[in-house]
Amino acid sequence: MNALLLDNQVCFAVHAASRALDGVYRRELAELGLTYPQYLVMLVLWERERVTVKELGVALRLDSGTLSPLLKRLEAAGFVRRERSASDERSVLVRLTDKGTELRQAAVRVPGRILEATGLEMGELADLRRTLSRMTLSLTEAAS
Template sequence: MTETPRLDRQVCFALYSASRAATAVYRPVLEDLGLTYPQYLVMLVLWESEPKGVKELGEELGLDSGTLSPLLKRLEAMGLVERRRSGEDERRVAVHLTPAGRSLSSKASGIPRHLADAAGLSADELEQLRTTLERLTEALHRAH
């Protein structure tokens, strides 16, 4: 006899619940910066290295252009980024931080610590969890 699947035993539900809980912890901190969580992710990538091509940015974040374009449009309207067409290839659009976008980085520097404190895990435990989740993500991408 096969056991009936239970919600509390599903890895997918644990991941979903953890993701929602983490986003909820981020929300008030990000509201102070005027950012949504997806906008914060875009800014994180740009703070690491900019300019970034729109296609490159989408690949790094795992977002299609239909999702990324409105995010970029909103960040541009907020004065945090600029999209510029390449002089060499009109089809290529690069995303650049504005001075306001660059300065927001220092205001956001405490956000990872905020999540770590809320999680109640040590730095080593968080690093191990991140590594495990990256391995899981890679394996699941290969599986489909």
């Protein structure tokens, strides 16, 4: 096996799959008025309802410089509200608005459509997610 062939690179296979997945998400999320990164923020908020910007960054592995413009656009769209924490002025809380909560109903169909688009069975997709999570953890440790 030639280690330097593009088609033999795991990084390229992950990159190509990610770009293809982004394309499907782009189509599905356009109907909701969300970008993929905004959708990820909304997923965290639908799960937790209220988080600090710091907690959101940890959950999504994003820094505040990346999160701030995302949150600003979500707030302008009326999906979230940002406010300073009463207990810690340095901390900014992000919470869903009623409109953001209602959007969840429309978003429920997205995972099923993504599953269908992958051509994989639910079990295969779950196995892939576990493998990718394990790989991410190992790579994060290796990069430290």
